[in-house]
Amino acid sequence: MGESSQLTLGLLGGTGKEGSGLALRLALAGFAVQVGSRTADRAVARAAELKGMVEAMGHAARLTGNENTQVAASSDLVFLNTPFPHAAALLEACRPAWRLESVVVDVTVPVNFETGKVQLEQPDGASGSEFLARRLPQSVPLIAAFKTIPAHLLADLHSRLDCDVFVCGDAQTAKVRVMEMASSIEGLRVIDAGPLREARTLEHMSALAMQLNRRYKIKAARFRVVGV
Numbered sequence: 001m002g003e004s005s006q007l008t009l010g011l012l013g014g015t016g017k018e019g020s021g022l023a024l025r026l027a028l029a030g031f032a033v034q035v036g037s038r039t040a041d042r043a044v045a046r047a048a049e050l051k052g053m054v055e056a057m058g059h060a061a062r063l064t065g066n067e068n069t070q071v072a073a074s075s076d077l078v079f080l081n082t083p084f085p086h087a088a089a090l091l092e093a094c095r096p097a098w099r100l101e102s103v104v105v106d107v108t109v110p111v112n113f114e115t116g117k118v119q120l121e122q123p124d125g126a127s128g129s130e131f132l133a134r135r136l137p138q139s140v141p142l143i144a145a146f147k148t149i150p151a152h153l154l155a156d157l158h159s160r161l162d163c164d165v166f167v168c169g170d171a172q173t174a175k176v177r178v179m180e181m182a183s184s185i186e187g188l189r190v191i192d193a194g195p196l197r198e199a200r201t202l203e204h205m206s207a208l209a210m211q212l213n214r215r216y217k218i219k220a221a222r223f224r225v226v227g228v
């Protein structure tokens with residue numbers, strides 16, 4: 001039995017664009033996936049919709065929905081998929097839910113579009129991931145991943161992802177678990193991007209991809225390292 005049959009993956013804010021796209025690709029890879037929302041009903045409805053999309057591709061899917069804190073309490077890897085300004089409060093609400101083995105996978109990018117341009121923020125002078133990691137109990141590692149994978153592409157199950165996924169973090173065992181999980185997704189190659197301070201680089205890359213999408217009128221700019 002592969003690890004994908006055993007791990008339960010939870011997506012906080014999984015009803016959104018990025019979380020739903022990841023839910024689809026993770027369910028296709030064989031993982032049990034829980035879609036999280038502030039509202040359980042919304043999560044259940046979204047999970048049913050995504051399950052139908054995977055099944056329409058001829059694959060079985062283990063996709064369920066629940067309220068965010070319930071998802072955090074019952075998942076092995078907990079993805080953070082809300083807009084960055086709401087992420088710290090959501091982690092705080094999940095505080096009673098963390099278990100000894102919990103790992104947070106941070107997908108958020110601290111950007112704002114208030115001026116009409118893509119602007120990267122530097123909360124407390126750090127990367128978004130370092131800022132959020134400081135808000136978790138020391139026993140819960142935070143690993144940054146998937147920040148450069150476009151939601152639009154994740155949602156289109158007829159398109160190959162065909163790119164690299166960059167993973168960084170300071171907790172080695174947790175990082176390896178996340179890298180192994182990510183390598184189960186068809187079309188992704190996993191790159192170890194180093195310690196958590198490199199999250200800043202990944203956030204810059206994500207902001208650059210958004211700018212490239214605008215400039216070239218495309219929807220899924222993404223990255224692949226050559227020579228690795």
Ligand SMILES: NC(=O)c1ccc[n+]([C@@H]2O[C@H](COP(=O)([O-])OP(=O)(O)OC[C@H]3O[C@@H](n4cnc5c(N)ncnc54)[C@H](OP(=O)(O)O)[C@@H]3O)[C@@H](O)[C@H]2O)c1
Binds near residue numbers: 014017019086107147
């Ligand atoms: N879109 C992309 O291509 C992409 C790529 C890489 C990374 N990201 C990052 O992924 C994250 C999600 O992006 P997205 O495009 O999926 O955003 P989104 O669709 O706008 O929102 C995701 C979810 O966040 C939840 N949410 C909204 N306000 C909230 C609040 N105040 N408190 C708690 N949850 C709240 C909502 O779920 P409920 O209403 O169901 O609770 C919503 O479905 C962002 O940090 C983004 O930077 C996005």
